[in-house]
Amino acid sequence: MAIEKKGRTEKKKSRRSTRIDNVQLFILALPAIILLFVFCYIPIGGVILAFKKFKVNLGILGSPWSGLDNFRFFFTSSDAWRVIRNTLGMNFLFIVFTTLCSVLFAVIMFNLRNRRMVKLYQTTTLMPSFLSWVVVGYMVYALLMPGEMGLINQVLTLFGAEPVDWYARAAYWPVILLLVKLWHGVGYNSLFYYASLMGIDASFFEAAQLDGATKSQQFSYIILPSLKPVIIVMTLLNIGNIFRADFGLFFNVPRNVGVLYPTTDVVDTYVYRALTQLGDVGMSTAVGLVQSLVGFVLILITNLVVRRIDPESALF
Numbered sequence: 001m002a003i004e005k006k007g008r009t010e011k012k013k014s015r016r017s018t019r020i021d022n023v024q025l026f027i028l029a030l031p032a033i034i035l036l037f038v039f040c041y042i043p044i045g046g047v048i049l050a051f052k053k054f055k056v057n058l059g060i061l062g063s064p065w066s067g068l069d070n071f072r073f074f075f076t077s078s079d080a081w082r083v084i085r086n087t088l089g090m091n092f093l094f095i096v097f098t099t100l101c102s103v104l105f106a107v108i109m110f111n112l113r114n115r116r117m118v119k120l121y122q123t124t125t126l127m128p129s130f131l132s133w134v135v136v137g138y139m140v141y142a143l144l145m146p147g148e149m150g151l152i153n154q155v156l157t158l159f160g161a162e163p164v165d166w167y168a169r170a171a172y173w174p175v176i177l178l179l180v181k182l183w184h185g186v187g188y189n190s191l192f193y194y195a196s197l198m199g200i201d202a203s204f205f206e207a208a209q210l211d212g213a214t215k216s217q218q219f220s221y222i223i224l225p226s227l228k229p230v231i232i233v234m235t236l237l238n239i240g241n242i243f244r245a246d247f248g249l250f251f252n253v254p255r256n257v258g259v260l261y262p263t264t265d266v267v268d269t270y271v272y273r274a275l276t277q278l279g280d281v282g283m284s285t286a287v288g289l290v291q292s293l294v295g296f297v298l299i300l301i302t303n304l305v306v307r308r309i310d311p312e313s314a315l316f
Helices: 002-051 069-075 080-111 115-130 133-144 151-158 170-198 202-210 215-240 247-252 258-264 267-278 281-309
Strands: none
Touching: 002 069, 002 281, 069 281, 080 115, 080 170, 080 215, 080 258, 080 267, 115 170, 133 151, 133 170, 133 247, 170 215, 170 247, 170 258, 202 215, 215 281, 247 267, 267 281
16 A cells, blocks of 8 residues: 555656656747737738739728639739749749758768867858848959959950859859759758768768778768658648749849849749838738748648658658
């Protein structure tokens, strides 16, 4: 009896301790929960603007219904194909090259034996992620400034080449934006893969070395399988945003130059101009709703495909 009583007492203490821990964790998470609710859930009610012809004096509820006119206005405009093509095309390039470069950089850092150099390289590549796109835009402008004032044009002049007016050549900008995106985000994205690599048991590599496995074989049979779940999850999350462009990148780096619109104008910058120049709140809300729905459907489809191929790597 005494033993059973003592066991019940310990269980009660354990439950009480667990409750206290849960309450403390909930209090720590409460500010983030409140912010998420205020900025992500309450605004959902504004989705009805996508189906209304918004009038400021009438308000959201008092404005007349417009049906699908806001959606029709965007998808039937002459610019719709251009901005959709640029958004999907550039985001596809970003997903592919950011993943490849991030994984490559993480593997390089993992194979370095000098821990001080690892910290130095990681800090150097991580710093650009803390710069706002406004600052990055001015840095790129200093490099690509027209005439002989830009740093790159000065280098071209030294080698006898003619200066290039970068802000008048739309064909160059997919590559420029891709390079800027990689410079800005590879250091941050590589942290996820590097953390996954640090969790690999060192005995796997020791056994592989004893069996005479080369570096490429270790990468194929140890490193890549360990990174696969992280790569799939990160790719799924990126696919969910494939119809939503990075507004800061596409607006600040090309400096909203009209000549560059054929390759730099994306859905988000187009909606921004429609909202600021035309004041069309309904159309911008409609496009935002379409972006969210497309991202949601793409995540479901991609996750279903992953689940069919490798159920353990699926997101849900």
